[in-house]
Amino acid sequence: MPLPIEGQEGLTARTRDHFSRIIPLMTDTSTAKSIAASAIDARSEGLIALSKDIWDHPEPGFREHRTAQVTADFMREIGLAARENIAITGVIARINTGRPGPHVAIMGELDSLIVPEHRDADSASGAVHVCGHNIQIGNMLAAAVGLSQPEVLATLSGSISFMAVPAEEYIEIEFREGLREAGELEFLAGKQEFIRLGELDDVDISLLTHVETSELTALRPAVSLNGMIAKRVRFIGRSAHAGGSPELGINALNAANLAMQGIHAQRETFKDDDHVRVHPILTRGGAAVSSVPANVTMEMFVRAATVEAMEDAAAKVDRALKAGAMAVGATVEISTSPGYLPAKFHEGLGELYDEVVTDLIGKSGVGRMPHRTSSTDMGDVSQIMPTIHPYVGGARGRNHSDDFDITDWDLDVIDAGKAMANTTIELLGNGAVRGREIADNFDAPLSISEYLAVVRGYQATEKWSGSSPSLLGDRKGSGPQIPFSFS
Ligand SMILES: [Zn+2]
Ligand SMILES: [Zn+2]
Incomplete structure (x- = not known):
């Protein structure tokens, strides 16, 4: 991957001046790490205060204007x-x-959740950071403080981007579909949009x-x-007097229940093993x-550990939705969107990270999180x-809930x-030996263009009549375009 060699692109003039004045040091990685650590320690109060400030001002996905401003201001300050x-x-910000x-991209997520029951939830919106993304912006910026030290940069090759990414939580689907209709985005999550935008x-990593x-x-x-x-x-039925003449109606709520x-x-x-x-x-x-329900709506996630299992479960869900409609003669509209692909993280990179953690906090801090049944656009x-x-x-409590709390900001x-x-x-x-080894030997399951074809393939709408199913079936969307598999 060719890189421009004009040098220190992304640094402001003040930092660039300082950088150009120092002679590239033959610093070993342990000296670079201790310079980075000292710089982070010197700003630790400000970094923690910023993370607490974001906790106090939660904003759900694609609405994180204040959080983004705080992040950009801090980047400029350093x-x-x-x-x-x-x-x-x-x-x-790229260096x-x-x-x-x-x-290398170091990412943090900007968005909060919405859990109005939490004591710190915003009284108007119910927004609150009960997935802890506020600490991600703090730790991403802490890494930026350490790595942007000229003495550290002088020992490195390649580029580093610090990315504050919107909307990891897949919520407020109607609002985001409105943004899509207005042409402001195509996908409903931030990293998917970052990928689409190039x-x-x-x-590389x-x-x-x-x-x-x-x-x-x-x-x-x-x-x-x-x-x-x-x-x-959406189940579409027919309204009628619920007590006087329910026989004239079609009960969409009964269709949804079935x-x-x-x-x-x-x-x-x-x-x-599919963890559906x-x-x-x-x-x-x-x-x-008093009226037979004629317009009943649902949202749902279909999750699984592999693409094959996701698609298998999604087909069974569609069948069940149609069965509910057919039983009472309702119509069902099914709008399917790409959620997230299964995550499979890099073991070699994980082992390198374990070495770093062992040095930093000791062997007792090292380990693996086994397969998780939640999902992320990572x-x-x-x-x-x-x-x-x-x-x-x-952190303590239950994630995504009313008792979640950060306990160890340091x-x-x-x-x-x-x-x-x-x-x-x-x-x-x-000379980036280890980075090259990991990047060059990675056999990507998907190229970016294949990825975009796959996620676009999930986008589909279908309207299906349970009263005359063979006449009104009308599916738009072609299904995933690239056959691929993950174990
Ligand atoms: Zn979450
Ligand atoms: Zn999260």
């Missing part, structure tokens, strides 16, 4: 040139060392540190996560209790480049930031 408004709210080598075209709800002092890469397909469903029973009846067919999770919610159950990134997604302890922001900085020093130090 001498980086920040590009803003990427995929609506994303921010990227080019001026020497050829891989391009922001990851020349990135990516890292992101997520919090886990445990109070262990540990930084443990995940092995794999489920992928996910999202569905929005569909959910049909989905439950599939569960014995899901193989244990199907979880629907009803978003509209009727309009007035899964999509993991299908196109070597990626790790370590989990850091220092671990989550400062140590996690140092771990990503040191991993990058290992990858890009010594």
Whole structure:
């Protein structure tokens, strides 16, 4: 991958001046790490204060305008040139060392969740950071502080991008579909949009540190996560007086109830190793209790560990939805969207990260998170480049819930930031030998163009009549275009 050699692209003039004045040092990686650590320690109060400030001002995906501003301001304060408004709210700062080598992306996620029951939830929106993404912006910026030190950069080859990415949580689907209709985005998640916009075209390796709800002092890469397909469903019935003449109506709520029973009846067919999770919610159950419900809507995720299992479960779900419609003679509209691809993280990169963590906090902090049945758009990134997604302890309660809390800000922001900085020093130090080895030997399951074809293939809408199914079946969308498989 060719890199420009004009040098230090992405640094502001002040930092560039300073950088050009120092003679490239023959610093070994351990000296570079200790310079980075000292710089991070010197700013630790500010980094933790910023992470707490983001906790206090939560914003859900594609609405993170204030969070993005805080992030960009901090980047500029430490001498980086920040590009803003990427995929609506994303921010990227890139440093080019001026020497050829891989391009490493250190990511953090900008968005909050919505859990109104949490004590710190925003009173108007219900937004709250109960997935801990606020600490990710802190640890990504901590890594930026360490790696942007001229004495550290002088020892590295290649490029580093610090990416604040919008919208990891796949929520507010109607709002995001509105953004899509307005032409502001195509996919409903931030990293998918970054990929579509070409922001990851020349990135070779990516890292992101997520919090886990445990109070262990540990930084443990995940092995794999489920992928996910999202569905929005509408049952269309016929309204009538619910007491006086229900025989004239078609009850769309009964169709939805039967569909959910049909989905439950599939569960014995899901193989244990596929880790299938199907979880629907009803978003509209009727309009007035005296009228037969004629417009009932649902949203659901169909998750599984492999693409094959995701597609198998999704086909069974569609069958169950149609069975519900057919039983009462309703019509069902099924809108399917690409969720996330299954995540498969890079073991060699994980082992390099383990070395760094052992140095930083000791062997007791090393480990692996076994397969997780949640999903993330880092899964999509993991299908196109070597990626790790370590989990850091220092939180308690249940994730995505009313009792989630960050308990160890030092671990989550400062140590996690140092771990990503040191991993990058290992990858890009010594002429980037280790980074090249990982990037060059990676056999990507998908190229970026194949990836885009696959996720676009999941986009489909279907309208199906349960009263005359053979006449009205009308599916738009062709299914995934590239046959591929993951184990
Ligand atoms: Zn989450
Ligand atoms: Zn999360």
